[in-house]
Amino acid sequence: MATSAPAVPGAAPTPRQRLLTGPGVTGRVVAVFPHCAYADLGGRLVAVETARGLRLPCSVLLGPADHPLAGVRPGDPAEAGAGSLRLGPLTVRVARWWRPAAPRAARPRQEAAAYPPGPWDELVRPLLGLGPGLTPAGDDLLAGLLVGLAGRPDLRDPLADAVGRQAPAGTTWLSAELLLLAADGLAAPAVVAVADALDGHGPGDALARTLPDLLSVGHTSGPALARGLLLAADTLARHASIPDTPHPTSRSAA
């Protein structure tokens, strides 16, 4: 193993709290981009992002250093636990926690209610893994749809279950992990901002303000995510009645 430089501080995502504070998990770096490095740690996706990254819900966010990811290579050993994370030569100390963005209307998934295979599976199957890259455009569309439906568990949960059944075999591991987070309503702030704007939050021009940021994400990801969100908005418009399943921690804005 390469010798480690001093630990740099990072802000860790709450969905990975158990993994990062636990006794220790090992794995390896699977991909490195200028502003983001991905690692597989015991089958879970953990990313490290510079200050210019997308803020994915599984990302440890670094402060504004010059080239914090320099020297991290795909295949490098990775390990996490006891409040720190190591990717090859880079050691990150968890200095604080951050809570990833979710739409304001989001409601938690009801883990207990498992939906049997249904019409959603037919929609999911051809889309999963459709397109090139680590996160194929078809997956991004599904992720957008899941985030867009986060306020309607009755619509979202059967879709989430269908994605959960098929993603492990149907697409890249990394994309499947991101879909799992999207099923909980968690996504990069650029995605959530558009979801909220479509849901009527913010000023009248909120959509015009938020959409450009989303469309500039990745090569195909932004437009595909946006398409998923629009599909969700369309679905919601056609299923206007909201079943009364109140949750103590949720407040959908009137």
Place this chain on the structure above:
Amino acid sequence: MTDTVEVRRGIYHDSVTLMQVSRDVAAVEGVTAAQVAMGTELNLELMRGDGFQLPPGTGPNDLVLAVRAVDDDGLGRALAALEQALTASSAGGGGSFGDEPPPHTVGSATRRAGGADLAVVSVPGPHSFTEAMDALSAGLSVLVFSDNVSVEAEVRLKDEAARRGLLVMGPDCGTAVVGGVGLGFANAVRPGPVGLVAASGTGAQQLMCMLDTREVGVSHCLGVGGRDLSSAVGGRSTRAALALLDDDPSTELVVLVSKPPDATVAADITAYARTLRTPVLLALLGEGQDDLTTVAQRAVEAVGVEWREPWSWDEQPPPPPGGSLRGLFAGGTLCDESMVIAAAALGEVRSNIALRPEWSLGPDLRSAGHTMLDLGDDRLTQGRAHPMIDQRSRLDRIAVEAADRSCSVLLLDVVLGHAAHPDPAAELAPALAAARATAAADGRALAVVVSLCAAVDDPQSPRGQADQLHAAGAAVFLSNAAAARHAVSLVTGGSR
């Protein structure tokens, strides 16, 4: 003795940095006095008081270096140390900007950063209004750490913020947490459902740490300044902070922490809180009110988590009854809470921030009977760093109390977290051990109780701090209220 006084015009360092430099230079062998400070009237007076001869025309824009050593060798070493310390302190700031000059105003820094959300203003009080106003004009919310801001200026800032849809935290706001980021003195608490609006810095810290013991996290903690709920300020920032938290999707419960407010303002804020979608728990501090630990219990239970008493390490034989309790605090609200608890059991507690005017200490602050000192009070921190950073005033006072035959129990707070002293126990533990040894040599028992205001993820490693303090003979409590009750029980001979 050899004195040297040098004035460097147009060079500026912040007072905290200079106090650290002074401390480093004073520690050099052969040096008997060292003061490195900007030439404010106060600092010049301090130097004259130390017998230094100052050149005429020295003013607040000048850096004054005054060193006294036993001989020329000592002076030479001192000056070398001084240059090294000053160079080290200025190396951090400008280097990373390359050829671009560093920003000189908040407005410029905001443009450079391509936008910002919050300004933290900690320049000396009289200058803070200008910087805070500049920040608001640049579209930033502001945390004003500085004190000595007039109430008129505070109202003007808060009205400007309201007009622009921004928030002013402070003046004299020591603690805030925004989006998981600790600002000022703040503990490393986890994200969670409880939002705080706090007119007291250490009160907010204690409350957050108590929530942390039950793994209940904090969405945001917005400071409003100690005067916000007075009739003059009218709760301007409290109202703005409540509105922000009500609109924040991650906040499920709001706790408003304040000393008892002006009655009209209280009614106004209570009525406003009722219009919000998020439940608001009102926590007032002072005699006849719940202590902060009890407030934390109410909040923890309100979000559906079971309450348990915070951890403590308190096996310790009580000293013989009849002695006095002496509290030495860095946190004002922690001192206040301890006094309320002690006064209920012991009666009169003298202090520099006394519960009643007739219990005030004299100007020499000499202890008399049960006494508690807020060493972080404005009047005691003029010209020196806050005791959460620089513990010298407290270390000195521990020795004084230990030598006092009437003192039988020492109670102190240790506040950990961001910006606090990196290892307070390393200095306190030897001082406490020495204090107990002083008493023992005199045939007395001296009990020591520490209130450790800490969250489990604090950078100082709370467990290690507790271990060191306990090894020095202190009982250690995470709850300040429990620490105070324990100290009282020791004074009264074990009867709680």
Place this chain on the structure above:
Amino acid sequence: MTLLDGAPRVVAVGAQMFSDALAAQAVEVTQVDWRPPLGDSGTEVHLARVLADPRHGPANAEAVDRMLTAGAELVDVRPASEALGLGRGEFLHAGPPIGWDRASGPLRGALVGAMLLEGLAGTAEESEAALAKGDGVSLDPCHHHRTVGPMAGVVSPSMWMFELRDPVHGGSAWCSLNEGLGKVLRYGAYGPEVVERLRWMSAVLGPLLQTAVRSHGTVDVKAIAAQMLQMGDEGHNRNRAGTLMFLREILPDLIGSGAPTADVAEAARFIGSNDHFFLNLGMPACKLAGDAARDVPGSSLVVAMARNGTDFGIQVSGTGDQWFTGPADTPEGLFLGAFGPEDANPDIGDSAITETGGIGGFAMAAAPAIVKFVGGEVADAIEATRLMYEITLAENPVYQVPVLGFRGTPTGIDATLVTRTGILPHINTGMAGKVAGTGQVGAGLVNPPAEIFPAAVAALAELAPPLGLEP
């Protein structure tokens, strides 16, 4: 984006330890290099009063908008007697008001020369005696007549003036014709060759230019100034490109004027060989910008900086015609021939109007050719311009610096920003000999005296509403 959406991006001013604590939490934090304001203790109270004035922000926005949008067109060339109504014995001078008793060598020399030019005295001695007695002569600042003059800035009735108009805000401004370098009146020289040149300018050059400009129609001076910054000029100590562009514009009309060929040739040679000819067009263009920004109540924008060789004065938008003055400093720079620092007079001239308007020293990064002239490397020039962004309210949409990625020049000096940061405006300037009659001795860099900025802030504070509690 509200305050509570995610981790805040922080700007910290004050104790470094708070920034350190934030950096240790992986938070983006920008530390401000703060220092106490200029002036005695009490300045902070004045600053607070001015910044608390609800008019301050909008007033500055309004004033600097007027400064940036002001246009500048050359509309005519006329003698000062006609254009400004100057009567016999009436002289204008650079800088804030001053009398003969306190006037410096170069200003005295220029006044002597003007007396000789106007035929009010036969010798230098007679001139001095008349000026000292105030016998039939009067002095007044150029700035009080919407006029600017480089160096001594002396204007007498028979001198011909450029007349510029601001088509946006409707103002007018005037400036004399530039005489060239070396032994010239504006540097305090008054020998026979100086007076002779001035007579030729009044008799030949002025009327020729008048004919040419009238036949050409208005010349857009601001457009030339914008272009010259992209051609290595900064508009104060280097005006070469501007001069040639002006000549290119006017030459066909000079030739077409029907004047004797020898006169046209001499005029063209005179203009083309004087690298500073355009300075006297750039200055009134900036004067129009400064004047457009005047008299906005509550504004701390500096609308004029000017020196008379003894005092340096500024005027601020929110305080009307009041001058805030302090002793003029002596520039640092390079010297001509055997001249040295001991020969230089303190700073003099209205030409700091260029820095007031966002060019000159503020556009130093645009003129790498003259950085050595003002004592430095190219990097120093870039740093000088960058530093001026700290004390200005805007980036000029018209005047741009190529090497900074065509960033607009720092424009609109804010007296509160100067007072807060202690960063003084950077002025490029020529240096006059301190003995009357010497002429130019060098060129260099100079700053205003620091105390005039807090003085202006104090005056603004007096005019600000009290910081009282609202009912």
